Amino acid sequence: xxxxxxxxxxxxxxxxxxxxxxxxxxxxxxxxxxxxxxxxxxxxxxxxxxxxxxxxxxxxxxxxxxxxxxxxxxxxxxxxxxxxxxxxxxxxxxxxxxxxxxxxxxxxxxxxxxxxxxxxxxxxxxxxxxxxxxxxxxxxxxxxxxxxxxxxxxxxxxxxxxxxxxxxxxxxxxxxxxxxxxxxxxxxxxxxxxxxxxxxxxxxxxxxxxxxxxxxxxxxxxxxxxxxxxxxxxxxxxxxxxxxxxxxxxxxxxxxxxxxxxxxxxxxxxxxxxxxx
Amino acid sequence: xxxxxxxxxxxxxxxxxxxxxxxxxxxxxxxxxxxxxxxxxxxxxxxxxxxxxxxxxxxxxxxxxxxxxxxxxxxxxxxxxxxxxxxxxxxxxxxxxxxxxxxxxxxxxxxxxxxxxxxxxxxxxxxxxxxxxxxxxxxxxxxxxxxxxxxxxxxxxxxxxxxxxxxxxxxxxxxxxxxxxxxxxxxxxxxxxxxxxxxxxxxxxxxxxxxxxxxxxxxxxxxxxxxxxxxxxxxxxxxxxxxxxxxxxxxxxxxxxxxxxxxxxxxxxxxxxxxxxxxxxxxxxxxxxxxxxxxxxxxxxxxxxxxxxxxxxxxxxxxxxxxxxxxxxxxxxxxxxxxxxxxxxxxxxxxxxxxxxxxxxxxxxxxxxxxxxxxxxxxxx
Amino acid sequence: xxxxxxxxxxxxxxxxxxxxxxxxxxxxxxxxxxxxxxxxxxxxxxxxxxxxxxxxxxxxxxxxxxxxxxxxxxxxxxxxxxxxxxxxxxxxxxxxxxxxxxxxxxxxxxxxxxxxxxxxxxxxxxxxxxxxxxxxxxxxxxxxxxxxxxxxxxxxxxxxxxxxxxxxxxxxxxxxxxxxxxxxxxxxxxxxxxxxxxxxxxxxxxxxxxxxxxxxxxxxxxxxxxxxxxxxxxxxxxxxxxxxxxxxxxxxxxxxxxxxxxxxxxxxxxxxxxxxxxxx
Numbered sequence: 001x002x003x004x005x006x007x008x009x010x011x012x013x014x015x016x017x018x019x020x021x022x023x024x025x026x027x028x029x030x031x032x033x034x035x036x037x038x039x040x041x042x043x044x045x046x047x048x049x050x051x052x053x054x055x056x057x058x059x060x061x062x063x064x065x066x067x068x069x070x071x072x073x074x075x076x077x078x079x080x081x082x083x084x085x086x087x088x089x090x091x092x093x094x095x096x097x098x099x100x101x102x103x104x105x106x107x108x109x110x111x112x113x114x115x116x117x118x119x120x121x122x123x124x125x126x127x128x129x130x131x132x133x134x135x136x137x138x139x140x141x142x143x144x145x146x147x148x149x150x151x152x153x154x155x156x157x158x159x160x161x162x163x164x165x166x167x168x169x170x171x172x173x174x175x176x177x178x179x180x181x182x183x184x185x186x187x188x189x190x191x192x193x194x195x196x197x198x199x200x201x202x203x204x205x206x207x208x209x210x211x212x213x214x215x216x217x218x219x220x221x222x223x224x225x226x227x228x229x230x231x232x233x234x235x236x237x238x239x240x241x242x243x244x245x246x247x248x249x250x251x252x253x254x255x256x257x258x259x260x261x262x263x264x265x266x267x268x269x270x271x272x273x274x275x276x277x
Numbered sequence: 278x279x280x281x282x283x284x285x286x287x288x289x290x291x292x293x294x295x296x297x298x299x300x301x302x303x304x305x306x307x308x309x310x311x312x313x314x315x316x317x318x319x320x321x322x323x324x325x326x327x328x329x330x331x332x333x334x335x336x337x338x339x340x341x342x343x344x345x346x347x348x349x350x351x352x353x354x355x356x357x358x359x360x361x362x363x364x365x366x367x368x369x370x371x372x373x374x375x376x377x378x379x380x381x382x383x384x385x386x387x388x389x390x391x392x393x394x395x396x397x398x399x400x401x402x403x404x405x406x407x408x409x410x411x412x413x414x415x416x417x418x419x420x421x422x423x424x425x426x427x428x429x430x431x432x433x434x435x436x437x438x439x440x441x442x443x444x445x446x447x448x449x450x451x452x453x454x455x456x457x458x459x460x461x462x463x464x465x466x467x468x469x470x471x472x473x474x475x476x477x478x479x480x481x482x483x484x485x486x487x488x489x490x491x492x493x494x495x496x497x498x499x500x501x502x503x504x505x506x507x508x509x510x511x512x513x514x515x516x517x518x519x520x521x522x523x524x525x526x527x528x529x530x531x532x533x534x535x536x537x538x539x540x541x542x543x544x545x546x547x548x549x550x551x552x553x554x555x556x557x558x559x560x561x562x563x564x565x566x567x568x569x570x571x572x573x574x575x576x577x578x579x580x581x582x583x584x585x586x587x588x589x590x591x592x593x594x595x596x597x598x599x600x601x602x603x604x605x606x607x608x609x610x611x612x613x614x615x616x617x618x619x620x621x622x623x624x625x626x627x628x629x630x631x632x633x634x635x636x637x638x639x640x641x642x643x644x645x646x647x648x649x650x651x652x653x654x655x656x657x658x
Numbered sequence: 659x660x661x662x663x664x665x666x667x668x669x670x671x672x673x674x675x676x677x678x679x680x681x682x683x684x685x686x687x688x689x690x691x692x693x694x695x696x697x698x699x700x701x702x703x704x705x706x707x708x709x710x711x712x713x714x715x716x717x718x719x720x721x722x723x724x725x726x727x728x729x730x731x732x733x734x735x736x737x738x739x740x741x742x743x744x745x746x747x748x749x750x751x752x753x754x755x756x757x758x759x760x761x762x763x764x765x766x767x768x769x770x771x772x773x774x775x776x777x778x779x780x781x782x783x784x785x786x787x788x789x790x791x792x793x794x795x796x797x798x799x800x801x802x803x804x805x806x807x808x809x810x811x812x813x814x815x816x817x818x819x820x821x822x823x824x825x826x827x828x829x830x831x832x833x834x835x836x837x838x839x840x841x842x843x844x845x846x847x848x849x850x851x852x853x854x855x856x857x858x859x860x861x862x863x864x865x866x867x868x869x870x871x872x873x874x875x876x877x878x879x880x881x882x883x884x885x886x887x888x889x890x891x892x893x894x895x896x897x898x899x900x901x902x903x904x905x906x907x908x909x910x911x912x913x914x915x916x917x918x919x920x921x922x923x924x925x926x927x928x929x930x931x932x933x934x935x936x937x938x
Contacts (some may be wrong), residue, residue: 011358018840021731022739029732029749030813035808036756039764046767052769099662113663120670122861122912124869128884130905131677134898155670209758216760219869222890232760238623239766239876246766253763264755272747337835361834373832377850386846390838438837 040257047250064251074252077234082215083232084146085214087270088153092161097203100165101195105174114162121159127218128155133223152224153214161206164271168202202215203271208267212260231256288520289439290315290474291336294347298331298340298498302540305331312549313442318475320466320485322586323495324521329478332495333444336476336535338363347614351441361390366435367444370451372427374419380406380430387438392508405433407469408467425456429463436471443468445477449484460485482522486510494518512554516642525571525615529642532559541641542567544611550634557640564642571604574616588631589614596621670810674909677902688751707888707900711907714885717799718867722814725863728807729815730856734848737822738830748818757812761872765805768877788908801877802884806867813863821855857919865912 013061047065050058068074120128132152136142176198180190220230223232235249291313292305298306306328313319321329334340335348338360342348355363366387374383384402393401406412409429414422422430428448435443445464449457458598468475479485485492486506494502494509502514513519519527530544538553542565551567559565569587577588591607591614598621605616607630614630622628740746769774772795779791794800825848833843849856871886878884885908892901 007358007362011362014839022735025731025735025739028728029735032686032728032732032811033749033752036753036811037896039767039808040756040759042771043763043767057801095662104879115667116335116663116671122865122916123674124865124885124908126871126889127905127908128674128871129764130893131674131890133893134902216758218761218872219886222871223893228408231760235760235762235766236872238761249763249766253760253766257759257763260759261755262759265751268751268754341832359834361839366837367832367835369828369832369835371828373835375826375829375833375847386833386838387836390836390842391848423847434836638925 023060043250043257044254047247047254053246064247067248068251071248072247074231077229077231078252079217080228081231082148084153085211087150087155088214089207089211091150091154092157093207095158096161096165097199097205100162100202100206101169101199103162103166104170112229114140114166117162118159120155125156125217126223128152129220129223132220144224146226146228148158148224148226149228149230152220154218156217156220157210157213164205164209164267165199165202167271168199193222203269205271208263211268212263215256216260238274288352289313290351291476292347292349293336294345296304296342296345296348298328298335299343299554301398304498306335309495309498309500311493311503312501313474313476315474316472317491318465318489319477319491320489321340321476321478321482321493321495322482322521323501324480324499327495328498329480329493329495331498332445332447332475333367333478336442337365337367337444339367349468364440365442365444366438366440368428368431368435368448370447372431374427374431374434376419378419379415380411380417380419380422383419383430384434384437387434391438395577401437402433407436408436408464409433422540424451425460427454428460432467434469436473440473442474442476447478447480449479451655457484464488464542479609494521496521505606506513510570512638513568513640514554514557515640517570519568519640526569526574526588526637528567528611530565530567532563532565535559538651539634542639547611549637551587551637552635554638554640557637559641565639566642567637567639569632569637571615571617573632574614575631576607576616576618576622577631578606586631586633587630587637590627590629592627593624594622594626594628595624662825678906678909704859707904710883710888711885711904713726713883714868715911717802717806717884718864721803721810721867722860723804725811725814726856726860729811729818729859733815733819733822734844737819738825738827738848753815753819754758754812756809757816761809761870762876764809765876768801768805769796770803772877797878799878802874805873805877806870809873810863810867814859817855817858817862818852819855821852821858825851853923857923861912861915861919864915868908868911 006192022111045057048060048062050063099113103114106113123131129152132148133144136148137144142148177190180194185193216232217230220237221230221233222236229237231252235253238249239246290310291311293309293311295304296309297304305326309332311319311327311332321332323329331340335345336350338355338358341357345356350363350365375386380388381399381402384405385398388398388401388479403412403415406414409432411429411433413424414430415427419427419430428451432448438645448464449460452460461484464475464477467626475484475489478490491503492502492504492506492509493500502509502518509518509522510524513522513524516527516529520645528549530542530549533541533543533548534539535553535558539550540553540559541548541550543549544567549567551569553559589609589611591609593608595606596605596618597606603618605618605622607614607616607628609630616630686917707756710807719721736749756866773779774791774793774796776795779788779797781787829847829851830843833847834840839848869886871884871890875887885904889901889904892898892904
């Protein structure tokens with residue numbers, strides 16, 4: 001082969017490798033998406049099947065959704081979860097807003113505090129659950145209850161809420177505030193008219209994430225429930241005991257899942273929307 | 278790793294014929310042809326959007342032309358061969374230095390991917406650092422370097438692979454004035470020492486004049502003029518070239534009559550005479566430009582007038598100090614003309630601007646003269 | 659803000675540290691006996707608890723590895739191979755959103771599907787591939803592995819994708835220009851620069867899997883005991899010292915993992931770009 005032919009052969013080989021690697025990557029991606037969404041789609045399918053416990057999508061029916069309204073044992077846990085989730089969400093929004101707007105500008109101290117907050121992401125739920133219950137219940141003697149659930153959910157959700165605000169706050173140009181101050185605006189005015197609107201996407205996402213993470217939280221709640229039953233705990237108990245409620249759980253979960261998905265997409269789009277102003 | 282190039286030792290090192298590049302409806306490059314000999318220092322000059330960077334990237338292999346007739350480097354056909362298989366290296370405007378590698382490792386990289394052994398890599402990298410006058414920087418991290426130092430590291434990295442052609446994409450753009458001048462001289466010195474063919478892209482005509490033996494001026498994706506810097510400066514082939522090269526006095530008029538290579542033209546009822554550009558034969562009444570450099574314009578009082586001299590009266594002047602001379606801006610009925618003088622002029626004094634018809638050129642407005650200087654484009658090709 | 663930091667420290671960090679102390683105490687059902695002892699740890703080793711821990715680590719590591727293999731090429735393609743930004747955003751949202759969903763229901767669906775009478779076994783039998791239903795599809799380690807893949811894929815791919823997106827395209831072009839083949843660019847440029855994201859993905863996946871008990875219980879049944887279940891049993895049995903000890907053990911393992919990863923990062927080269935990547 002001449003040198004030129006060798007060259008072309010090498011180039012062609014390179015192209016083939018690239019093409020095959022891309023194919024493998026895309027296939028793996030499809031596998032991943034199926035792994036994630038397969039169960040969700042299947043869950044939805046099962047929730048409208050007559051014989052969900054057989055695992056086969058049977059004749060389609062809405063009977064399980066109808067039964068949701070006759071057997072209402074799920075109602076109380078749902079209400080509890082919604083209440084806790086809302087509280088956590090509001091807590092997250094305010095705290096994340098207060099801290100998130102300051103943190104990018106505080107330098108080294110800010111980094112320390114940030115790492116202290118983010119470190120909980122590296123602790124498994126059960127570990128935090130055990131730690132909290134030993135500390136609060138055993139060492140301090142405080143009985144667990146709603147407050148402990150709220151605390152646990154807040155600790156779990158807060159890093160995400162904070163990150164949401166920080167992402168948006170780091171894009172924020174503090175010079176805008178200087179200009180406003182220059183023009184004569186007071187501090188509250190500055191915050192309300194300039195900072196708040198710009199930070200709002202981050203704060204709202206923080207609220208959404210707080211709500212969702214609390215609503216669907218399970219591992220920490222197991223230890224800190226203190227007699228309270230949240231919806232995930234309810235589903236968990238029913239599922240583990242193979243009870244007859246399971247088909248109803250399918251329907252319920254499908255609804256919650258769909259709602260959560262919508263909220264998540266909303267929150268993510270809020271976070272990453274590029275301002276074109 | 279197979280590399281193309283270095284086949285023949287004679288003949289041009291680069292031949293591009295009819296390269297076109299479209300981005301959707303936008304034509305970034307249109308039928309550009311270029312031939313570069315070994316050891317040349319060529320500059321692709323032009324305003325933004327002129328296609329010069331596009332052409333450079335096509336030579337580098339970073340961009341595929343929409344259509345091209347020939348692209349050979351060192352005699353070998355490079356069409357369809359990607360950048361990593363061409364023996365051509367680029368110094369980017371952004372430098373493209375790897376932040377996770379030290380200076381030395383950055384420079385070694387080209388040799389690493391060619392499979393050279395470690396000791397050879399280190400030796401040649403150190404030599405390259407000596408070449409760009411950064412001998413002690415081997416273990417420094419990239420973020421510790423200043424802009425000028427980074428640029429030299431990028432240069433060393435490209436040169437260590439001993440490419441047949443070194444491409445430079447506005448390498449001096451990010452440097453301050455003084456550094457830029459220093460680097461211009463450096464690049465010139467390097468090129469002459471190594472003998473590598475350099476192709477530089479810039480929008481600064483001053484830079485082009487300083488460094489290269491050959492300037493390729495581009496506009497709107499087409500090559501407008503290709504020649505030695507003096508040619509572009511003294512024999513601009515179109516009004517665009519005249520303006521871009523910084524010729525201060527460019528007027529537009531119509532052809533009145535032609536005698537041999539001298540043409541009489543009329544600008545707003547005034548008569549002027551100038552030299553026709555080689556290869557340019559205007560039609561009667563054709564709109565043309567007449568261009569004169571400021572150095573060639575003299576100032577006289579109203580009394581003197583002689584044959585063969587173009588003249589126009591001015592009513593007031595503004596003398597601008599330029600350090601080594603004064604640029605005198607003269608307000609004439611045809612607009613502002615500039616004359617270069619050693620001493621300033623009294624502002625309110627009137628006078629006459631004079632220049633010889635031998636010192637100005639006349640060229641076409643709406644079309645370009647063929648590069649080889651033979652026939653105007655569009656006529657019996 | 660300092661008040662918050664203080665509260666956070668007392669309310670969150672302190673319990674974790676305090677538990678380490680607790681694990682070293684001798685405890686009974688009534689209260690604590692302030693004598694330092696390693697009894698709790700000894701008990702872990704003697705009873706089957708160490709085995710549970712080891713099994714959990716093994717499963718977590720395997721699943722993390724599988725997820726890494728799935729995520730890395732796809733994240734790369736998504737970040738650098740795909741031109742259209744809208745498709746990119748859509749796919750990325752698809753991959754990230756399920757992170758916020760509840761585990762339970764998604765895992766429960768698998769039980770009937772993988773069961774002896776489930777569609778997979780029936781299907782395989784009808785097609786003639788097997789004669790009797792496969793027992794290991796459910797309540798085995800394989801099913802636990804399998805069930806862990808879906809819920810934790812977002813954890814792995816998110817940081818990897820992010821760090822790859824941050825890699826400047828100019829650098830990849832410079833690498834190509836200087837002569838590197840796509841594979842060489844991948845190995846010498848892309849991998850080192852995305853290493854912060856890769857390590858973040860590994861930690862972010864491995865650690866939560868350690869703490870998982872949903873999948874293990876549902877798909878593993880009684881045969882596959884993992885950490886989460888063991889911890890719950892201990893607390894219910896009021897065996898706080900041992901629970902504390904196990905928690906401390908997990909902490910040590912995680913800290914060890916962090917150390918290893920930090921050292922890996924160091925050797926590849928520390929500098930501005932990597933630090934920037936870590937900050938984000």
